[in-house]
Amino acid sequence: MTDQGFSTKAIHAGWDPDARTGAVNVPIYASSTFAQDGVGGMRDGFEYARTGNPTRRVLEANIAALEAGRFGRGFSSGMAATDALLRATLRPGDHLVIPNDAYGGTFRLIDKVFSEWGITYSVAPVVDVDAIRAAITPKTKLVWVETPTNPLLNVGDIAAVAEVAHAAGAKLVVDNTFATPYLQQPLTLGADVVVHSTTKYLGGHSDVVGGAIVTDDEQLDADIAFLQNGAGAVPGPFDAYLTMRGIKTLAVRMDRHCDNAEELVAFFSAHPKIEKVLYPGLADHPGHEAAAKQMRRYGGMISVQLAGGREAALDFCARTKIFTLAESLGGIESLIEHPGAMTHASTAGSLLEVPDNLVRLSVGIEDVDDLLEDVRQALA
Known part of the structure; x- marks a missing residue:
């Protein structure tokens, strides 16, 4: 799907009409478990809905395609996605840099929860690459950027910040909720991870809550997948369907x-x-x-x-x-x-x-x- 236009991918990526029925839209697979052909004989990799659901799988493939990424993971909310990403990448003693006008929920999670686990953070304006460089320490593992930021609408130069983060051995995370993949694609600019509250523009109709993570890093995706399954903050099939319906008109x-x-x-x-x-x-x-x-x-x-x-x-x-x-x-x-x-x-x-x-x-x-x-x- 890489050479197709954005709207074509938004409508078609991740799903072809059902081979048996011809259904144009992905069905809502409202099943909590899946029959196996003998012990360990999963059909298409499905065994239990927390681990994987066919409707959710299509949503994940669709968002990954729109962000020009290899791997996509869906979550029950944007904050659940943020939490999983932080837990997959940080350990006690690690440090991250966040915007000085980050979303309040992101700040609250880092300041009130992760700080109790020995994670430290510094703040820097996303518009000032030198300030971001100065905020990085030898223990910095992540540089977290919103662009545009919420709510001051500051804009960071993703390519420039990626260069600074990578020079320090850190990963760059971009919260792309405000811009959406229609307006910008951070992975193509050097970011390592993109996070979304799909509740917002991707769903687009104020009727569903969700989150997503997209990356090209196979090991990081495996770590995120482990937490997605192990902690279980996954979107239900109805939520995945509604989000995909919104994406088609993004x-x-x-x-x-x-x-x-x-x-x-x-x-x-x-x-x-x-x-x-x-x-x-x-x-x-x-x-x-x-x-x-x-x-x-x-x-x-x-x-x-x-x-x-x-x-x-x-x-x-x-x-x-x-x-x-x-x-x-x-x-x-x-x-x-x-x-x-x-x-x-x-x-x-x-x-x-x-x-x-x-x-x-x-x-x-x-x-x-x-x-x-x-x-x-x-x-x-």
Whole structure:
């Protein structure tokens, strides 16, 4: 499938019409166990649904193809994928580097759970390769990058960071949730591992929770597979099916997300109540050059800082009508949130604390005129 276009792979990779029935879509294999042809005689490698499920296998192959990777593994959530990846790569005494504006859930897991196992971490801006290099120690095993970051939408130069990480003997992990494989493919730029919350743009309809890991490293994939089976944080077949159904329209949805976001960015940039617009597509964005080099477009996420401070930010969130006040992102519907009090509350008082006048918008695929009118009246 390597020479086919993105949408063709999104629709077809991992599955051919069923040989017996001709079914175009992969069936939902709702079975917890599989009959064996004698002791140890598994059919196509299936024995127990935690270990492997045919619907999940197709999803894993599909996501791997979209990320131009060899191996894909599905998980029950993005955090389950993050946890498995950290446990597969880190041991007590090891060190990792994370963004200074990492997703709050990622930070909480590392700071509150892995720190108790003797794992240490340093923070560095993803936009500053020299700062990342300076944060690396002789014990660094991972450099963890989100690009764009959540929620400040900073962009790291994946190829440059990969070079720095590899020179130190560390692996580069890229959380590609915001960009999706439609907008960027980190493995082709030198990353060792890609992680996703498939809950977001890949599923795309706010109706399923999931996660995924993609790599070209056969040994690392084997280590992740062991934890996937041994710890059991796997997606069910219904979840895998829904995620695949969303992936089939990823390209057309992402283009509409980007179209709508660009118009809203133009509106916010000219509005007197908006102190700052954070969007990689803006020429004055500190990561614009890297984004232009490695991304197809600039995404459907926007963050803004309100001139009136925290109260103005909370008021803006409370007054929208089409933008729903809710956590999560990447669905067809538009969402708005206050990161400091919601998704990133766990970073309060830390080096990763977010500005209290910050509002994050996940721009959906509604009619853009309606979205513009909604934010206009909310700021009035």
